[in-house]
Amino acid sequence: MSYETAIPPGEPTYECSYCGQPFSRDEYLVLHRGLEHGDELTDDEVSAFHDVYEEETEEMRLFRLKILGVLVLLYFGFLFTYSVVT
Template sequence: MDRTVIDRPADGEDHTCPQCGRPFARAEYVTFHRGLEHPETLTEEDRTRFAEVYRAENDEIKRFRLKALAVLIGMYFTFLYLYLVLA
């Protein structure tokens, strides 16, 4: 497992995993890590929080994919029109 050193958040809060001590930049990342790496230690409240963080992460990934697709389509048509004009 990669134990890369990260910058501590400006708010001064400590975001580390209570099971393995791995540091994270945000509290959501700790929740996500604990749900994936230490599911046996989660309480019901922790499981609910993990589900919320997991859904939010999936929504962000879907938005990124749609934006990336829009950029690729835009680039495709831009180059197509340039080819038609310059050829």
């Protein structure tokens, strides 16, 4: 599957050696290779994919916790505002 990517002029590009698709960050390239070309990767590339994937998973987990905290604060903020106003 090919996605349309746009990289600003003058920015460094990282191109997939398997399909030629460009990426703006090396991490995106590593994730792409692991997800799209997993059967063709060397052991070093598989190891790099697992490292980047774990890091991305941890970042997403932290993001979800932050969003949950914001939603809880909003909920109780509206609840207390409602109880004061009525």
